[in-house]
Amino acid sequence: MKNYTLKVLLLGLALFGLGTASYHRAGLQAPSVANKITAVEVISLVPTDHGYDLVLRNVSLKNINGYSVALKSGAYTTVDLTVGERVIGPGGQFTVRLRAEATEPSIRYVVFDDDTGEGDTSAIAELLDRRAGRREQLNRIVPLLNSAAVSANVDQLKTDLQSLPEEAAGRSVYFGLGMKNAKEDALLEVRKLDTSNVRAGLTRLAEQSNRRMIQSKTKQANP
Numbered sequence: 001m002k003n004y005t006l007k008v009l010l011l012g013l014a015l016f017g018l019g020t021a022s023y024h025r026a027g028l029q030a031p032s033v034a035n036k037i038t039a040v041e042v043i044s045l046v047p048t049d050h051g052y053d054l055v056l057r058n059v060s061l062k063n064i065n066g067y068s069v070a071l072k073s074g075a076y077t078t079v080d081l082t083v084g085e086r087v088i089g090p091g092g093q094f095t096v097r098l099r100a101e102a103t104e105p106s107i108r109y110v111v112f113d114d115d116t117g118e119g120d121t122s123a124i125a126e127l128l129d130r131r132a133g134r135r136e137q138l139n140r141i142v143p144l145l146n147s148a149a150v151s152a153n154v155d156q157l158k159t160d161l162q163s164l165p166e167e168a169a170g171r172s173v174y175f176g177l178g179m180k181n182a183k184e185d186a187l188l189e190v191r192k193l194d195t196s197n198v199r200a201g202l203t204r205l206a207e208q209s210n211r212r213m214i215q216s217k218t219k220q221a222n223p
Helices: 002-026 121-151 154-162 173-191 195-221
Strands: 040-047 051-058 064-070 076-080 093-099 106-112 117-119
Touching: 040 106, 051 064, 064 093, 064 121, 076 093, 076 121, 106 121, 117 121, 121 154, 121 173, 121 195, 154 173, 154 195, 173 195
Parallel strands: none
Antiparallel strands: 040 051, 051 093, 064 076, 064 106, 106 117
8 A cells, every 4th residue: 555655646746747837838038029120930939948949941042052040149140051052942941049048039031042131231241241251261161072082181271271361462351251160160170080981082172172162163153
């Protein structure tokens, strides 16, 4: 009888705990989302363990390849999909993760794959300037990768990459950040190379970087 009573008590405590967790979770008050961007619509703002998942949908006729969400505190989350060669097509949904302390999130801007955008024009210009900096740095990185793919001299490649500049005279700080990001990304990829097949890995990196550079030049020539 005592064992039975103990089991019932434990079960009751467990259920009480579950009920309490559900109550607190259901009681979370999600912040409202401000959206003046016609290219996207807000689908939901869902509480999660890390904060909130803001789910958006591309309701424009263009591919989105960059976006930014701002918070009342002045902080913001910016995502540039060109780094991963991805786009969000018309009708596509995407999720922005926000921290628990996020207050009054607002859609700051979206950028399309034709380098036009909607929203905060100065912030859009900053992102495009970073992309231009990446493009200029890729012009230096691709020849280095092509040479290394032939020689398989990874140590020399690392030295050459580390010596690349991280700013350009007369250009904005965002342009410099783009240069720095491209340099850091290239170094990271080289460090992650499979040492058992270095030439194949370098060839892949060279082709990938060259493809990104060509795409960027095409957009620059046809804005």
